[in-house]
Amino acid sequence: MRKRASIKDVAREAGVSVTTTSYVLNRKSNVRISDETARKVREAANKLNYVPRMSARTMINQKSQLIGAIIPQTGSSHRLMFDNPFYGEFLSAVECEVRERGYHLLVSGTGPNQDYSSIAQMRDLDGIIILGTYPCEYLDELKRTGIPVVLVDAYIRDHYFHTVSIDDRHGGYLATNYLIEKGHRKIAFIAEKLRGYGIHEQRFLGYRDALAEAGIDFDERSVYAADVSYYSSFQLAQVFKEKSQGETGVFVAADIMALGFINGLRAQGWSIPEDLSVVGFDDVFLASMCLPEITTVHQDIAEKGRQAADIVISAVENGAKRDIILPLYIVERDSVRDITVREE
Amino acid sequence: MRKRASIKDVAREAGVSVTTTSYVLNRKSNVRISDETARKVREAANKLNYVPRMSARTMINQKSQLIGAIIPQTGSSHRLMFDNPFYGEFLSAVECEVRERGYHLLVSGTGPNQDYSSIAQMRDLDGIIILGTYPCEYLDELKRTGIPVVLVDAYIRDHYFHTVSIDDRHGGYLATNYLIEKGHRKIAFIAEKLRGYGIHEQRFLGYRDALAEAGIDFDERSVYAADVSYYSSFQLAQVFKEKSQGETGVFVAADIMALGFINGLRAQGWSIPEDLSVVGFDDVFLASMCLPEITTVHQDIAEKGRQAADIVISAVENGAKRDIILPLYIVERDSVRDITVREE
DNA sequence: CTCGCATCTTGTAACGTTTCAATAGATTGC
DNA sequence: GCAATCTATTGAAACGTTACAAGATGCGAG
16 A cells, blocks of 8 residues: 655656656647656656546646536435436436546435535536526526536526426427327326426426317316325325326326336226326336336437536536527337227 | 635635634634634635635545445446446435435446546545446555445455445345245246356356255256346347247346346247246346336345445544445245146 | 757746644733 | 743645746757
């Protein structure tokens, strides 16, 4: 366990100054160093296993080569929401992109009074990716720091924040309209409790758009809420069975919920799609691994992650402002029954 | 976008020295500061939104309050293996524990020539959690740095590294023996390509133990390999169908593979468990969300993550060496058919 | 022989924090 | 009334790096 070499040690070993050592190791193009010296320095660095300390660098140029990712967490346990595979798929893409661009990724949930703005400052984060919707106070605080921020899936209008989103409202429309095209007229909606903002709210608006367009009256009693989790949706199935208004189809605003709901329904003795048609949202890998495979609104989750990372790093490096909206489309699988055939 | 306040600014604002400011803000117990001064300092810090810079701290006390987590990645794309839900569940627990203990988490895959030892040095990681088995050169390098390392699921004997594991061999025995108890005599084994080490190798040994104990001859042709991924195992189903030696049961060394395999089989027209009984391993949340629900060897993935985080942080703070082996048990679900009844 | 100009190299300050040892001032003991 | 002790505060050094401005050295031209 030898003491870790500093640039001073390398300089001494190579017999040159610290400055020269730094120049060689950083390949500064505006300074000329003789090949001989450069060789000596590199050999010394190699021999001593020299690895520069980021913390020292950070102090000087205020850059940490660190990107932060803030992920929502489930209510009670303060764990990241990895029970929703969406987050894993997203984060995986972010990490990969970030690493390929020469940065590292710091991942954090948002504890009770953990404000990510101070994480950003404390760690001198170069940029930060925030998934989901959060209290505005911290966002304002973040804005004041001047760090590039990418908001993913947040419906926040502000010229400062970069955004990566999808058209959730249109997605909601797509899902609902698909059911309508398959002959369904009584269609339920299941999502997280509506709070007047956020992606589920938007998907709900899309649901209503489709209903309105088809001349179907909206029935408040067909709207159900559960947590964005498998088990909560599983349990909702029982409630649904009791209170059901005779719906033949349901649009569930997240695949993980759709799956829980479907399995909950099956536990109640129902068959899908025979007894109820279900359309999900996200096209999480789960959606095509279960039975029946879930018909859902596809979004490219990995691309979302890649874009978020690309935008934040581009912003760090050249300050370009970007807002991206990724495409959405229905992928037809087996959880919807076509009931138009019955009428012929 | 005001300039960020440093401790100097706080000191000036409070009208005291930098040293005093530092003492107040760090609540040093061995130095006495008058209440009045302390109040002034805190007010100033508050007013200026002062957040200490970790990088400066790190330079002094060589502690970064940062824990690293190294996750394997799928072969070609250099993405983290989040298509296997195991990693998400694990990481979520790690992140939570780490955060609650006042640290942050840096997550990284292992790029082609990305050695995690230099990440550790560059970032002054206080500790590092490594999931899976890796080339030893980097581990040796890491050992030389003196940083606490927790190896999770790695079969490496070394007094330096802390470990968190399960008894994979016993797990393999449990799975196979369960099939034997249900009357199966011809039992296949599916895992990642065996490399002579690693968890799948151990699970394979357990498989052979159970076979041997029951007096069943081992048949090399009943061993199949696929990547640890859904799709690879899905595809394997076709090969299996062609080359099958009349097995009535199969032990698949990972749930994600088991699920892919089951669905692949179904795509080939087979029914599970009627045509083949399947036992998985891990008890990933997926295992109970699919159809049939998979009978599998349960391990507490979140506990694994929590323990890994706890051990590494304890090692940082008081240097205790620990090796933990978590328990394993079979959870019976619907992917195994009891064929003993037929004989009665 | 000296000036000017490349080419290569270096000393030093700075980044923001903690910590050691030292100081000043007040209080006590004799 | 002076030393000893305690309390509250501080100056300066150190951590490892980069970047600025300045210093050598060599060479060709006048």
